[in-house]
Amino acid sequence: MSVKSIREALNEAMRDEMRRDPTVIIMGEDVAGGMGAGGEQDAWGGVMGVTKGLMPEFGRERVLDTPISESAFIGAAAGAAMTGLRPIAQLMFVDFFGVCGDQIINQLAKFRYMFGGKAKTPCVIRTLYGAGTRAASQHSQCVYPVFTHFPGLKVVIPSSAYEAKGLMTQAIRDDDPVIFFEHKAMFDETGEVPDEPYTIPFGVANLTREGKDVTVVAIGRMVGFANQAADALAKEGIECTVIDPRTTSPLDSETIIASVRKTGRLVVVDEASPRCGLASDISAIIAEDAFDALKAPIKRVTPPHSPVPFSPVLEDAYVPSVADIQESVRSVMGSGASARVLEGAD
């Protein structure tokens, strides 16, 4: 056990699995870096340095830099997975899914079903998501609701270094296609992480905090925000349960339902766009399956229905804040109204 950043935790998980299993390969743009160039090899290790050091250890046969051809190499990952490898492909930013979506949504996700159970496609697609780095509209989106929508995919969104390693190890060993989301503002966040390999099962939520008044479900980077909000609210005498689903497909709805049955109140915090997002999805499950337990409206804390703006002041106003969460919790407790307007576009 030692303190590691999310970057280190992910690197370790991939390294250990590559040592353990020779069929695991990595591919993506600049995942090593320096391909064909005369200078430093392994110069990048991916755009965030997460795969740095893997090419020197495993060679260019197992860590493949690719041309900028997402359809070709994400599709190749699918084809490789179908035929005996376990590829970890990096779609650099999830915003780019539009240039290779078919290979994920119609191919990878559906082989097993379309082929009557005959295909097995163990493939991990690692991808960056989220706002907060002034990367503007085409490099800041979440998109995980889209992948959650399509049957056949598993969707993983770790909220800490511990989760990052355990979920990545599981993702690589899993026999189904997994879309693995990494928040670009979180790579330097650290936590205690076991040195040995371990897995965290999919579809098992994590209660990061228990409290009797309100259930707060938060996704990815929002888990940390929700816990900060809960700390502050505790001082006001409001006790929150904070649930991190860790995977949105499968989703551990049982744990959420059980918690709402105790608290009677639900706030869902989701960094994705509000319409047809995860906040709505989880809210609807509760409104259907735990309605009788509800004492208050279900509040969703999300950004507005607009693209992600560039300017820091606008982007900071765009991303759900700790204060937004506090206000929504207070509102379901009957004290104060929610400030966030969901459909603010005009």
Add this chain to the structure above:
Amino acid sequence: MSVKSIREALNEAMRDEMRRDPTVIIMGEDVAGGMGAGGEQDAWGGVMGVTKGLMPEFGRERVLDTPISESAFIGAAAGAAMTGLRPIAQLMFVDFFGVCGDQIINQLAKFRYMFGGKAKTPCVIRTLYGAGTRAASQHSQCVYPVFTHFPGLKVVIPSSAYEAKGLMTQAIRDDDPVIFFEHKAMFDETGEVPDEPYTIPFGVANLTREGKDVTVVAIGRMVGFANQAADALAKEGIECTVIDPRTTSPLDSETIIASVRKTGRLVVVDEASPRCGLASDISAIIAEDAFDALKAPIKRVTPPHSPVPFSPVLEDAYVPSVADIQESVRSVMGSGASARVLEGAD
């Protein structure tokens, strides 16, 4: 006023707008047909014959058959819209959005915002959706929740010939990008349609039926199913209000809220996959904004979390049925349990 099929209604709307406005053009694969071939020209008029007759009237300069290059021609539609045309581009089946998604989601949808309000991109993307024609997993999806999710797009889903013409006319005249969904099993459905051009505004729901007991919101082809269910339920003494939102972005949530405030009960019927779909979206809005009016859990009627199967018996079981809707309505009335299992995948 005369009886027209949805096919005819759409054709008429496009024809009239092309007559009215020389900047309206049509492009897509085989929208005329016969390009470069030695036989009949206008041989197809699109895969469903909807644009038949337009090329002979307006010429190949305004009705463009394209190579199978969705990124190029959907992107070209976006670029044309930015520079002064009003293109109607056909993405043959919406399932194919994965090969050109970027041009819709990151380009078309975001220009205006990213460019600080300077761009205007009046562009209609017509596309086929929906199950029921034994077209299997890659030709039967709904996908409209995905487009609804992304800010910057308008999403239109007509449920009748009358709506088809009025909404198409509005879509062509609208200055924002519009994704226009046509259910492939509905083209021969007929109804009374005015012969003159008319528009139906976006974001205004249509109450196809009023009843005091339960509000049923249904999308696209499900509107007809919901009305059939309501007819049958009326005989049992259950009176439904059936709401057709007509557009999912913008969504007329006010009308739905107002109705639920009267009935206290909500069932949402959506042919899209259940996770992060429209049913969840609408349910969450009500659980947040009309919670106090609710007398029962909000029920969602959707297919299971699986790809669309090919075999007729399986596909018929996949698509939400009139009986499924009846059962869900009965269940929110407190009589009988809902049969549909949302997360049926295993």
Add this chain to the structure above:
Amino acid sequence: MKIDKQRLLDGYRTMRVIREFEERVHKEFMTGQIPGFVHLYAGEEASAAAVCQQLGEYDTVASTHRGHGHSIAKGCDVMGMMKEIYGREGGLCGGKGGSMHIADLDVGMLGANGIVGGGAPLVCGAALTAKTLKTGGLSVAFFGDGAFNQGTTLESMNFARVYDLPVLFVLEDNGYAESTASSWSIGGHDPVRRAEGFGIKGARVDGHDYFAVYRAAEEAVAAIRNGEGPRFIHIEFTRYYGHFEGDAATYKKPGEVQDERRYLDALKFFRARTTGGGMLKAEDLDAIDAEVDTLIDAAVREAKAAPPPALSTLTTDVYLSY
């Protein structure tokens, strides 16, 4: 080049199975019992047959919406295929896939594909597996003239080149993508030159000539197995039926289809050449014809008699575990 007698008979048999399969599906479709979209391969048999004859156990192919021919040539069970097309229990995909998604990974058939251009990236992956695990295998992407303008196909050609992957790209140019002529849609009008623009050597052959396809495929496969990386073949021929069953193909010139069937027929050419030159005896071919008729007859009969899939299968096979 000399092709031994047994291989010739095998090649003929494959072409005959494909032809008869498609003719029967065409007939049965008109009775209304076959659901969905069906795209027939009749007229194009020499491509699937002669290319797949170069392949072995560790080799794979990715196909298209027009996938019956490739499936048969790569060794999919004809009975299972017919049941699948009817959407019945015992179908190769349990009735979940249908004509557009026939696949059998056990014989290296990576799937028909409902997405034009869907196959080429997958084939790069299968070739990557072969290269990484040193199986000696190669992978073939069959795709149409329409698909040749799809970005996924073009990217894959570059990807296969830069990684010297063992991939054979087979452009099946039947003159049309739906109703659109390939003589119009392919900018530059010279597919082999386009392939060369990606650094991939190519050849153009008459697809009604089994021998021409065989020779080109043999040469390309030898080069690929020799580690030279990807190759390209442009095969030109015609499809006998409409784009899908139900398409009247009026965009073709009046008489075009009739002429094709009369003058451009790989099976007739094959018979004339092999029996005329004394390579094969007409009786051998007749025997195959009779055997194939029986086989397809039985397949249709069994498919019609098979029950539909169990309703409980609707939600199975979405995941291995969930």
Add this chain to the structure above:
Amino acid sequence: MKIDKQRLLDGYRTMRVIREFEERVHKEFMTGQIPGFVHLYAGEEASAAAVCQQLGEYDTVASTHRGHGHSIAKGCDVMGMMKEIYGREGGLCGGKGGSMHIADLDVGMLGANGIVGGGAPLVCGAALTAKTLKTGGLSVAFFGDGAFNQGTTLESMNFARVYDLPVLFVLEDNGYAESTASSWSIGGHDPVRRAEGFGIKGARVDGHDYFAVYRAAEEAVAAIRNGEGPRFIHIEFTRYYGHFEGDAATYKKPGEVQDERRYLDALKFFRARTTGGGMLKAEDLDAIDAEVDTLIDAAVREAKAAPPPALSTLTTDVYLSY
């Protein structure tokens, strides 16, 4: 070919504005006040300048993530650009776009683009507008060596060809896509031949030579305006800075960057050639240098002084009406 004096001075001025703009942004970025991803065009000036000199009012360009140069050359307001890069009120995009999304439709600049390969399809559309409305305009797609392997770019080349659209494809090959060498990533290693594979005539030029680019662009644009359809230019040069600000570019050979700046500099070449040959006087160029320094200085000063955008603009401009 003879380029008149005023045009030469204009070309130089554009290159000088781009160079100074980028040098200053580089410096200012290091102070931590410029947010986000910034990709600098320094080293590549001749392409934007000499190509855009061929364009007029009705012509349009689509750019890339490395878009400052094209924006300046197509006539975007430098003050508005700098404010945009700082994310301030009065920025060309109201602070919502930033460096990667600078656009000004009023001057025919259809936008930088955060998506590699995003521009080529848009340009086909702009060209379609020109053709349909008979404006006489043409449209230029600038894209990098990395983008040349993206399906969107390749499809667009075919699309422009089959419709004979007035499009100029300009491949800006600076040797790298991020850290990946273009000598590796472009299968076949011959972009002009690849373009020809789509039926598009192309030329290859040294991008450090303003005159070479000018000549190639002039010829291509004349052909396009003559109704001959799309053309292609492969421009080779180097970028002086890392892929984005913050990239140490260690994948380049030691000394590579220093050598580039010393030996491969379009501005130095231009000055040497024009003043050496007596075409221009050194003083004229010096005067431009001084004027440009003042301009960029003022832009940075104003940008820093500008307030951030009003919070109320967060949700405006999503739609025209909603």
